[in-house]
Structures are given as C-alpha cells and as structure tokens.
Amino acid sequence: MEFSALDYSAIALSLKVSAVATLLALPCAFLAAYVMTYSRFRGMILLDVFVNLPLTLPPVVIGYILLILLGQKGFIGHHILQPLGITLIFTWKAAVIATGVVGFPLMVRSIRIGMESIEQGLIQAARTLGAGWLDTMFTIILPLSLRGVVAGSALMFARGLGEFGATIIVAGNIPGVTQTIPLAIYDYASSPDGDRMAVALCLVSILISVVVLVLHEFMGRRMIKVD
Numbered sequence: 001m002e003f004s005a006l007d008y009s010a011i012a013l014s015l016k017v018s019a020v021a022t023l024l025a026l027p028c029a030f031l032a033a034y035v036m037t038y039s040r041f042r043g044m045i046l047l048d049v050f051v052n053l054p055l056t057l058p059p060v061v062i063g064y065i066l067l068i069l070l071g072q073k074g075f076i077g078h079h080i081l082q083p084l085g086i087t088l089i090f091t092w093k094a095a096v097i098a099t100g101v102v103g104f105p106l107m108v109r110s111i112r113i114g115m116e117s118i119e120q121g122l123i124q125a126a127r128t129l130g131a132g133w134l135d136t137m138f139t140i141i142l143p144l145s146l147r148g149v150v151a152g153s154a155l156m157f158a159r160g161l162g163e164f165g166a167t168i169i170v171a172g173n174i175p176g177v178t179q180t181i182p183l184a185i186y187d188y189a190s191s192p193d194g195d196r197m198a199v200a201l202c203l204v205s206i207l208i209s210v211v212v213l214v215l216h217e218f219m220g221r222r223m224i225k226v227d
Helices: 005-038 044-056 059-070 075-081 092-116 120-128 133-144 146-161 165-170 181-190 195-226
Strands: none
Touching (some): 005 044, 005 092, 005 133, 005 146, 005 181, 005 195, 044 092, 059 075, 059 092, 059 165, 092 146, 133 146, 146 195, 165 181
C-alpha cells in the first residue's frame, strides 16, 4: 500500500492550512482574550457570543456563510476582493479562513484561561509604577499567559487537521489544490476499493495529532519547570 502524489499533497496541505490558520489567528485571539478578560463594557455579552458562536454552529453553516460573504456576489467578495483582483473561494486560502473561523474560539478560550490565572496584583503594581497597557501586556500578561497561548495554538492546529464541513463548502474538494486529509478520506470512503487508503490516511491523521499533543504536553511541562 503506497500513497500517491495526491495523498502526499493532501497531507502537506492539511499541515500548511492548519499552521497558517493558527499563525494568522493568534494575534486576533490574543487581543480578543485580552479584551474579554480585562475590559468591561455593555457589549461584552455580544462579543462573548460572537467569539464562541462557531463552537455551536455546524461547520457546514459556517462554510456557507463564508461562501456568501466571500463569493463573487457576496458583499466582501464583490465590493472588496474583486476590485483588488483577489480570489479566495475554492483556493487553499479559503480553507485557511474556514479553519481559522472554526478553531478561533478554542484558541481564545485557552488564552483567556491563562490570562485569568494571572495574579491581578502584579498588573496593578506595574500600572502603579507607570507602565502603560502595552508595556504591561508584553512584560507581564504575555509571559504569564504563555501556557494558554501554547495550549490554544495546539488545540487550534489539531482542530484544523480535522476540519471538513466548512472547508468543503468554501474551498471545495479539488485533488492537489484544496483537498486536505479529511476530504481525501471522504473520497476514498465513497469509492468501492478505497477502504485501505482511507484507513491509512486516518492513521496518518492520528499520528500527526498525537505528535502535536505530545509536543504540547512537553512544552507545557518545560514552562512549568521554568516558572
């Protein structure tokens, strides 16, 4: 049993999409977690609902909403992307967006938990000594919430490897172009003689997820020792 070039492409694309989505979402997730932890305003509940909504929506719904927004007739696609000559739908970039939206709440929650565990006296002391919010963020909040950042990144990356519903709607299932591991497994599972290759790709997906989780635990333990 050997993988084809398209199978290797699906594996590489899954890793690429998950990594890019995680890196792009990280700054936004950190900022969202910061606002939700340290800010108090009337629209707080709406922000909380908006951030966590992808956890409750079916991925297919998320994919269809993105398709409506980013498509040629969508508001963003028609008024912003087309004048700039940018095409996202049915490209690997659309898969990145879908993965980022679906995994974003997991990252925000993990970072928020890390921020909420910080002793408030440290932040108050820094501000008393004249540190601005930017200095406080980079010298106290970011270092002390680093475990939450690592945990959120690992969770989002692992979640991205298994993303199917939103991806197939907004990026399609084009072998060698937008086909990720879950989409390749779907193709093999739908074909009469594809069981063995479907199982093989399942094992690859499991192996990658295990490696990610082991690295996460290792880094978490190292951070605890450093603290």
